[in-house]
Amino acid sequence: MPNLDFAEDFKNYNSGGYMMKDVKTNRRKFLKEAIGAAVGTMSLPYIVPSPALGKAGNVEPSSRITMGFIGVGGMGTNNMRAFLSQPDVQVVAVCDVVKANNEYGHWYKKGWQGPWFGREPARKIVEDHYARKTQSGGRKVCDAYNDFRDLLGRDDIDAVCITTPDHWHAVPVLMAAAAGKHIYCEKPMSLTVAEGRAMVDGVRRCGVIFQTGTQRRSSQRFRFICELVRNGRIGRLKKVTTPIGANNKQAPPKDWQPMPVPDWLDYDMWLGPAPWAPYHKDRCLYTFRFGLDYSGGQTTNLGAHSIDIAQWANGTDDTGPIEVEDLGGEFPTDGLFTTATKVHFRARYANDVELICKTDEGGPLRFEGTEGWIQVKDDELTCYPESLMTSVIGPNETHLYQSDDHHRNFIDCIKVHRDTAAPVEIGHRSVTICHLGNIAMTLKRRLLWDPEKERFVNSEQANRMLWRSMRSPWHL
Ligand SMILES: NC(=O)c1ccc[n+]([C@@H]2O[C@H](COP(=O)([O-])OP(=O)(O)OC[C@H]3O[C@@H](n4cnc5c(N)ncnc54)[C@H](O)[C@@H]3O)[C@@H](O)[C@H]2O)c1
Numbered sequence: 001m002p003n004l005d006f007a008e009d010f011k012n013y014n015s016g017g018y019m020m021k022d023v024k025t026n027r028r029k030f031l032k033e034a035i036g037a038a039v040g041t042m043s044l045p046y047i048v049p050s051p052a053l054g055k056a057g058n059v060e061p062s063s064r065i066t067m068g069f070i071g072v073g074g075m076g077t078n079n080m081r082a083f084l085s086q087p088d089v090q091v092v093a094v095c096d097v098v099k100a101n102n103e104y105g106h107w108y109k110k111g112w113q114g115p116w117f118g119r120e121p122a123r124k125i126v127e128d129h130y131a132r133k134t135q136s137g138g139r140k141v142c143d144a145y146n147d148f149r150d151l152l153g154r155d156d157i158d159a160v161c162i163t164t165p166d167h168w169h170a171v172p173v174l175m176a177a178a179a180g181k182h183i184y185c186e187k188p189m190s191l192t193v194a195e196g197r198a199m200v201d202g203v204r205r206c207g208v209i210f211q212t213g214t215q216r217r218s219s220q221r222f223r224f225i226c227e228l229v230r231n232g233r234i235g236r237l238k239k240v241t242t243p244i245g246a247n248n249k250q251a252p253p254k255d256w257q258p259m260p261v262p263d264w265l266d267y268d269m270w271l272g273p274a275p276w277a278p279y280h281k282d283r284c285l286y287t288f289r290f291g292l293d294y295s296g297g298q299t300t301n302l303g304a305h306s307i308d309i310a311q312w313a314n315g316t317d318d319t320g321p322i323e324v325e326d327l328g329g330e331f332p333t334d335g336l337f338t339t340a341t342k343v344h345f346r347a348r349y350a351n352d353v354e355l356i357c358k359t360d361e362g363g364p365l366r367f368e369g370t371e372g373w374i375q376v377k378d379d380e381l382t383c384y385p386e387s388l389m390t391s392v393i394g395p396n397e398t399h400l401y402q403s404d405d406h407h408r409n410f411i412d413c414i415k416v417h418r419d420t421a422a423p424v425e426i427g428h429r430s431v432t433i434c435h436l437g438n439i440a441m442t443l444k445r446r447l448l449w450d451p452e453k454e455r456f457v458n459s460e461q462a463n464r465m466l467w468r469s470m471r472s473p474w475h476l
Pocket of ligand 1: 214301
């Protein structure tokens with residue numbers, strides 16, 4: 001199991017987000033989450049001969065997917081463990097600009113003993129896993145790289161999992177696609193709208209399979225809610241409220257001082273396409289979420305989950321709102337942390353559905369329609385009318401994409417070459433709304449948006465915020 005206590009949005013890890021109490025016993029089966037359903041037999045290391053393996057020999061080599069992991073910090077290690085547990089996945093390489101560190105303790109809690117993250121701890125996890133399975137005595141089966149281009153250059157890798165900070169999603173995704181690798185990329189998919197569109201185009205052009213790490217798309221619970229909304233069980237959808245958790249880390253003092261770069265970190269490569277800036281531990285490793293050069297803050301970090309469900313329920317996966325307006329978002333005026341401290345914006349769709357996104361720790365994700373409402377709050381689903389809880393979606397009604405395990409879904413889709421639960425356009429469209437919200441909150445105004453052209457209609461200043469230049473030599 002992943003470390004659920006690790007960080008705010010890890011709550012969502014592979015459980016599809018909030019747990020719902022099954023208020024009716026006969027709903028239990030329908031709403032039950034299938035966590036790690038595919039965990040069964042073991043993998044076959046590609047250099048370990050089959051006779052050394054027990055049950056793994058049953059897995060045909062031709063059906064094995066070889067994977068490399070780019071970014072093996074907190075979530076990357078969780079992703080790697082999830083793929084390691086797939087019987088037909090072979091992890092052959094990891095990559096991180098951190099060799100090994102347990103620096104997370106400085107913000108996590110006193111007395112933090114680990115775990116250690118980085119490419120060497122990740123390699124050890126992989127090799128221990130295969131050594132345990134094969135009694136091969138720790139034979140080398142996994143390579144560890146500092147530079148992701150070395151990993152992408154290998155022609156024996158079918159797929160990559162990219163779990164780098166948000167400013168480091170677009171470039172490796174485009175390079176991986178060009179190298180013909182299938183891609184599992186963490187949410188929020190992009191740092192800017194223009195990056196996201198380039199990622200959609202690149203992935204499509206190269207014909208590779210893509211999964212965004214928005215694992216609520218593989219939750220029976222969220223699918224059930226979205227199917228209720230899509231099939232008119234609350235009448236015509238009028239309003240969606242998407243809560244955003246508060247910033248969960250204390251900013252360093254305003255007079256923070258640069259720190260020496262630790263020897264376990266390739267800091268220039270960590271910054272990558274972001275502007276050069278002096279090192280401070282709170283700039284990197286998890287807390288990058290609070291720097292606008294690396295992330296859109298909780299707006300994109302958590303909005304990528306909750307707004308994605310709003311998009312799914314509203315049936316707007318391939319489009320977006322037509323208007324976005326600040327309702328009182330707040331940004332710090334100085335200091336190392338620059339992302340919104342209070343998120344509050346409104347978006348309106350062409351079908352007149354209103355989306356309110358706001359900082360509301362533990363608040364409900366709520367759908368209101370002309371004839372009822374449905375919400376998830378504090379791990380509990382409630383609705384009006386209550387009978388919705390036992391509603392069954394009929395065979396002739398709208399049934400949404402079915403996936404119960406996000407990582408498994410990615411592997412299955414590679415094998416049959418079909419779209420995943422959260423393909424690139426969906427990942428792009430959901431985080432686009434988060435980006436639009438950040439822009440509206442920054443400019444403090446109502447902006448009109450053309451979701452076809454992906455341009456603002458009434459502000460060139462806002463249009464200039466749809467992309468950012470990258471630090472040389474990085475470019476899209
Ligand atoms: N789906 C989810 O629920 C979920 C949960 C947590 C995080 N995430 C996402 O995962 C991503 C990473 O977040 P995290 O919390 O794991 O951060 P993290 O800082 O713990 O891990 C990121 C890792 O990427 C490494 N890295 C940075 N630049 C690199 C490069 N050029 N090449 C290789 N490695 C590089 C860092 O050294 C670090 O080890 C973010 O986009 C975040 O939004 C998703």
